[in-house]
Amino acid sequence: MADECLFDFLHMEIVSHMYTEQQSSKGEMDNKDRAVCVSVLESMGFRVGQGIIERLTRDSPSFKDELDVMKFVCKDFWTKVFRRQVDNLRTNHQGTYVLQDNKFSFLTQLSSGKQYLDQAPKYLAFSCGVVRGALSNLGMDSVVTAEVSVMPSCKFQVVVQKL
Amino acid sequence: MADECLFDFLHMEIVSHMYTEQQSSKGEMDNKDRAVCVSVLESMGFRVGQGIIERLTRDSPSFKDELDVMKFVCKDFWTKVFRRQVDNLRTNHQGTYVLQDNKFSFLTQLSSGKQYLDQAPKYLAFSCGVVRGALSNLGMDSVVTAEVSVMPSCKFQVVVQKL
Numbered sequence: 001m002a003d004e005c006l007f008d009f010l011h012m013e014i015v016s017h018m019y020t021e022q023q024s025s026k027g028e029m030d031n032k033d034r035a036v037c038v039s040v041l042e043s044m045g046f047r048v049g050q051g052i053i054e055r056l057t058r059d060s061p062s063f064k065d066e067l068d069v070m071k072f073v074c075k076d077f078w079t080k081v082f083r084r085q086v087d088n089l090r091t092n093h094q095g096t097y098v099l100q101d102n103k104f105s106f107l108t109q110l111s112s113g114k115q116y117l118d119q120a121p122k123y124l125a126f127s128c129g130v131v132r133g134a135l136s137n138l139g140m141d142s143v144v145t146a147e148v149s150v151m152p153s154c155k156f157q158v159v160v161q162k163l
Numbered sequence: 164m165a166d167e168c169l170f171d172f173l174h175m176e177i178v179s180h181m182y183t184e185q186q187s188s189k190g191e192m193d194n195k196d197r198a199v200c201v202s203v204l205e206s207m208g209f210r211v212g213q214g215i216i217e218r219l220t221r222d223s224p225s226f227k228d229e230l231d232v233m234k235f236v237c238k239d240f241w242t243k244v245f246r247r248q249v250d251n252l253r254t255n256h257q258g259t260y261v262l263q264d265n266k267f268s269f270l271t272q273l274s275s276g277k278q279y280l281d282q283a284p285k286y287l288a289f290s291c292g293v294v295r296g297a298l299s300n301l302g303m304d305s306v307v308t309a310e311v312s313v314m315p316s317c318k319f320q321v322v323v324q325k326l
Contacts, residue, residue, distance in 0.1 A: 005218060006244055007170040009211040014177060017207060044180060048172040055168060081169055 004083070008109055015041065015122050038125040045129020046136070049081075053134035056080060066160065069138050070097055077134055082106070082127070095160035099131075100153070107152035120148040131156060167246070171272055178204065178285050201288040208292020209299070212244075216297035219243060229323065232301045233260055240297055245269070245290070258323035262294075263316070270315035283311040294319060 018037045023029050056077060063069045074086035078101070088100040106123050110116060124146040132144040141161040148154050181200045186192050219240060226232045237249035241264070251263040269286050273279060287309040295307040304324040311317050 005215055006211065007173065009214045010170065010173055010177070010207070013207040013210055014173070017203070040180070044173070044176040047176055048169065051172045052168055 008106075011106065011123075011126060014044075015126070019122065038121070041122075041125035042129035042132070045126040045131075046133035047129075048126075049130035049133025049135075050137045051133075052081060052130070053077060053137045057138070063138065066095070066140065067091065069135070069140060070099075070158070073131070073134060073138075074099055081130060095162060097158040097160075099156040099158065101156070102153045104152050104154035107148070107154060111151045113151060117148060117151060120151060120154075121146075124148070124154065128156065131158065135160075171269075174269065174286075174289060177207070178289070182285065201284070204285075204288035205292035205295070208289040208294075209296035210292075211289075212293035212296025212298075213300045214296075215244060215293070216240060216300045220301070226301065229258075229303065230254065232298070232303060233262075233321070236294070236297060236301075237262060244293060258325060260321040260323075262319040262321065264319070265316045267315050267317035270311070270317060274314045276314060280311065280314060283314060283317075284309075287311070287317065291319065294321065298323075 018040055019029070022033045022037050057072075060072070063072060070089060070091070074089050078084065078086050078099075082101065082105045084101070084103065084105065086099045087102045088098075090098045090100075104127075106127055107120060110119070110123060128144040128146050132142055135142050135144075135158065141163075143159045143161065145157050146154055147157065181203055182192070185196045185200050220235075223235070226235065233252065233254070237252050241247065241249050241262075245264065245268045247264070247266065247268065249262045250265045251261075253261045253263075267290075269290055270283060273282070273286060291307040291309050295305055298305050298307075298321065304326075306322045306324065308320050309317055310320065
């Protein structure tokens with residue numbers, strides 16, 4: 001439990017700090033303020049993802065294609081960072097991937113069911129950044145978004161940006 | 164390495180975020196700005212420490228005195244949070260404790276030696292808060308400070324506040 005809960009608690013503190021700060025400086029939060037919070041958390045995640053993938057792939061052979069990278073992210077990377085493998089990976093073979101995690105580790109602590117569904121996005125911004133950072137260091141620029149319909153299940157959509 | 168490095172990277176991001184934010188809003192940082200950063204990081208740590216000790220002592224018997232609490236913090240708590248035990252615990256038996264960790268886990272990644280000594284305080288504020296939070300939940304209000312003379316060794320001073 002050690003580091004696991006250390007990370008979980010710190011992550012929650014950061015999310016709440018960002019939102020409280022933004023709220024206290026403006027009184028009330030509108031969509032723009034929320035976007036600022038999400039963006040700060042996402043970019044923190046981005047750099048964390050970069051750092052982790054760098055260590056993780058140090059001794060890995062190179063990947064043969066985009067799908068190969070995605071499989072690595074869904075298995076090895078996901079296990080290291082989110083403590084389990086992705087349950088389902090789908091792709092349209094045109095650069096869009098959907099990664100489904102039925103028990104997403106950042107949400108399991110929060111709730112199961114629909115009660116706190118509106119709170120979920122706060123806790124996913126960092127994770128989206130982590131995934132985007134990892135992919136970026138593996139040579140794939142992407143846009144990563146997350147969607148929750150029932151907690152703690154979560155769908156990440158990765159859209160690879162072609163140059 | 165999983166969660167360990169996840170936490171390490173996030174912790175570094177937070178520290179750098181706090182300092183960059185404070186700096187960018189003011190141009191240059193003075194002692195007061197630095198104090199604000201330290202205080203925000205310390206209070207994040209405080210709540211994290213509270214959360215961790217709550218889980219950790221769920222099934223523990225109660226402690227017989229202050230020294231007993233400190234020993235628990237130096238052994239079990241330290242191992243869970245900072246990945247090793249405290250190397251040396253001293254006390255004047257009047258409410259002051261000095262906890263020496265010769266390889267403090269938050270500093271080992273940073274440097275060994277004196278080169279980045281001036282950067283160390285940034286990375287200790289959160290830890291001081293964690294220790295203070297844990298002690299607070301065990302019924303001991305305290306002031307916790309940290310001192311580094313050669314990295315990665317670190318001395319924490321705990322001064323218990325008597326009512």
